[in-house]
Amino acid sequence: MPGYKAPLDDIRFLLHDVFKLEEFCAEFPAFEDVDTDTVNAILEEAAKLCEQVLAPIDASGDTDGAKRVDGGVQAASGFAQAYKAFSEGAWGALGGDPEYGGMGMPKTLVSAVEEMVQGSNMAFGLAPMLTAGACLAIQAHGSDQLKQLYLPKMYSGEWTGAMDLTEAHAGTDLGLMRTKAVPNGDGSYEISGTKIFITWGEHDMTENIVHLVLAKLPDAPKGSRGISLFLVPKFLPGDASELGERNNVHCGSIEHKMGIHGSPTCVMNFDGAKGWLIGEPNQGLACMFTMMNYERLVVGIQGIGVAESSYQTARDYALDRLQGRAPQGPLNPEQIADPIIVHPDVRRMLMEMKALNEASRAFYFYVARWLDTAKYAEDEGQRKIAGERVALLTPVAKSFMTDRALEVCVTGQQVLGGHGYIAEWGQDQKVRDVRITQIYEGTNGVQAMDLIGRKTVAAKGALMSSYIAEMREDLALAKDAGIDQSIADRFAEVVQCLEATTQFIVESSEPELSGAVAVDYLDMTGYVAFAHMWIMMLNVCTGQIASRVGIQGGKLSTANFYFAKVLPTISALEAKIKAGAASILSLESTQF
């Protein structure tokens, strides 16, 4: 099984050449220390950790899995040591608040590290990902006391974080939840209830686990407006550096599931566990939303991370495996056969993987840059525009990146034929692991509803208009830079199609239309967004960069492939959307 190689060349091209990270950081006082040397050092150190520490325990983590032992959970072999190495490298602090021990690096840079971590070992990557998410919520809404008590320990990797939202009967519909929080009178609360699907909810990698738990206060309003957020540690913090009392939160069982076996998915029982309110009462969902956009982007990043890894294995296999001959005759006459990469259909598969992965990588940097602007820009207007762009594109990043990632991983398995189906090459694990990204943090269908409902129809298309305007500006720049005319025309067409389709949806009087075409609309947005990324990449492929990246790195050819062979899907999506909701609704429930 080939090893994972961090795609540093492409990451550097995107950070430095396309998204011009140094110029961007210079605009923000928070990032004044971020220079090219720092960035490159961080990327190279992260690559080392991922290639040498995390990737080698990816397959064994799948085979061994996290285990239920003595009422607790034992992490898969090697995971605890890897988490120690991760923490010693201060990787848990990378994006954290400097006031509490974080390094305060921009999300645009942190994202690159996240791709490498998730791509080399997604089951492992979930632990720091959930911890970072919990930190964000505590940092934004916790009291100063909670921040001082918890953030430094979580940034340092001494403690991990977990998000406890779902209950057996309350998944997407969180308003149905039953977990209760009763005030103790001393500022703390007693939490009781059972949560399911809690990722890294229990384990033995660190001495403590910090649960962020959604629960209902007594006399809370019904539904989702009556949910509050609580911090519930496994061990209460004690005096000085000692841990205090064991809290009444315990793991009831762990799930048997399709993949991410190295990551325990826990049922967590809260039996009068002690917790502290984060944010205002009944504002739990709003507090969660602070971190939601970050978390959802990381789920998309998990997709591209794993998809990149699948591509690497498929490419290596296609270059090595000898079967059959090239259509134009033997290319390797001295060998028994040619490598399978000579077959056009094998090349097609690799090109699809490459074209989608490279656009996907560009897209997360693009969204991350807007996240940074929304958080760190000094100008309020700039923050507002950025916040709206993030709101619009977060469901796209989460869903479109993960849907394409499954596609890529299935293709990466197909390239290997029967060898892709057996465990030996690791391609089957990638399909099984990446599949969850389409489901958790809000299913991709729910994301599509968010995009079309709240972000598009409710906003009367304004957020999409602003996005489309930006795409047209970038097209104008790329035309000035001399990109291929047929690509420019094709991009103008699909942007026009997205605009017209948005208008069609916003103006429709069919009440069920949004739900019925949500996924098609998200896909259309995603394919146009990826085309936009190719335009942005082509835009800088002039002069020296053109020969380094465009020609030798294959960017020009890959862009051509994307426009010729991937983008046509938009015409099908347009027709499906225009067909409306009627054919989806006409069957009675009893006829299914």
Add this chain to the structure above:
Amino acid sequence: MPGYKAPLDDIRFLLHDVFKLEEFCAEFPAFEDVDTDTVNAILEEAAKLCEQVLAPIDASGDTDGAKRVDGGVQAASGFAQAYKAFSEGAWGALGGDPEYGGMGMPKTLVSAVEEMVQGSNMAFGLAPMLTAGACLAIQAHGSDQLKQLYLPKMYSGEWTGAMDLTEAHAGTDLGLMRTKAVPNGDGSYEISGTKIFITWGEHDMTENIVHLVLAKLPDAPKGSRGISLFLVPKFLPGDASELGERNNVHCGSIEHKMGIHGSPTCVMNFDGAKGWLIGEPNQGLACMFTMMNYERLVVGIQGIGVAESSYQTARDYALDRLQGRAPQGPLNPEQIADPIIVHPDVRRMLMEMKALNEASRAFYFYVARWLDTAKYAEDEGQRKIAGERVALLTPVAKSFMTDRALEVCVTGQQVLGGHGYIAEWGQDQKVRDVRITQIYEGTNGVQAMDLIGRKTVAAKGALMSSYIAEMREDLALAKDAGIDQSIADRFAEVVQCLEATTQFIVESSEPELSGAVAVDYLDMTGYVAFAHMWIMMLNVCTGQIASRVGIQGGKLSTANFYFAKVLPTISALEAKIKAGAASILSLESTQF
């Protein structure tokens, strides 16, 4: 986890109303005993076996898996008993040659049983599937002595069959194989070599296993024209009913793989094992082709079988699970929430599954009917036309049915959200099991190459023209029957598109075009073929059948959905094909 229910209503509708099995059988002397009562009795008994015996051990077969024990292979718990029940029901004899103890039923009927067997337990279903395939090859090409010795025991289920083709370095490119066969001088041969990926190659369900092995005779021509087919039993048949000597064929190991854990995938070592030639020397591949079309259709049937099972679980879950409210307001105000089937996006997923599954089921009956005609028609011209239609559509049935099946199973998992990812509901197993159908018996890419190369370009489009002519005749019939005008127009359009695209490909001078667009062309053919099935179904949805199946069974609504929401994909495929090969070929191998 809900149980599997055989889709008898739909099967009966297709067999009796659409494909008029009784009228069809009356045309063939071989099928003169096949009447409606026999057909219905067979279907009902098969349904019982599948629902009550095979389905209950599907999940446990996945969890336990076949195990390597004492140099042999132990079938998963309950599998041996189930195979006994299968055999006692004479299900292994259903399609067999009556001269050797078979029941001689038409493939059109056998296919329905195959769907139920594969849908209720695919890992189990592989054992009878491979046995039936081996029987076909022996029956068509074996000496009378071999037929008398082996067929009765294999039809009765006392012995199973296995196909030993692949070697570690010779998968798609069988010409590279190294397994040798040396004549013993007594009519038998000594077989030496190692085969991999041998499904049910070793197990303890039956007393004997009959391997059909591809190997090379001394001085055989190089490549695929030097391959011969041999019969190599695990135990040599002895006197009377006693088994003779143990043969030198042994299982070296079994694979760890993504799914079908109940089906052992074996490395088989032949160390001077005794075997007998089947067919002529160096004609091994031709002998294999006799059964290939049957086997490949059954792989497609595995797809729809598992996809149907996934649909049933998704539908039951969607009707039961309460989350959120319908877009038009609460439909279940007395409950905490509405069942998720009220959400248009959930209905969309179920409609996609239903529309694809029902067309897929119709399509295997359609192809099976042509298989029967090719084999049993008295008129040679009729046999020839049928043989050509089978040759054209076998790669479509194998690939398109299994590609859509993975799609359906992934969707069926998505409907359940997080519950689809954990093992409890069985939806994850279906994705893992069905995934292999896209790979084995020739990967779907290889099937697409076969369709576009040998079956289309080499035939100058003649086979496709004849198929298109039939589709137009069926459209004319359906128009006479009064089907919806817009559906008729749309079908005429896509048939026209397939015709024009075929012409474009046949006339192209671009040497790599075929390979580059093979999969897109196969998909286009598949979507049109499924549309044809909907036209054939709508054609009989008049009078009483219309109210029974069309309205109440939802056929009319589902057909509308297929034409409105699935078929538009063809426009994207057309554009991709027209874009040619250039963008696939421009990258150098080193640039991947």
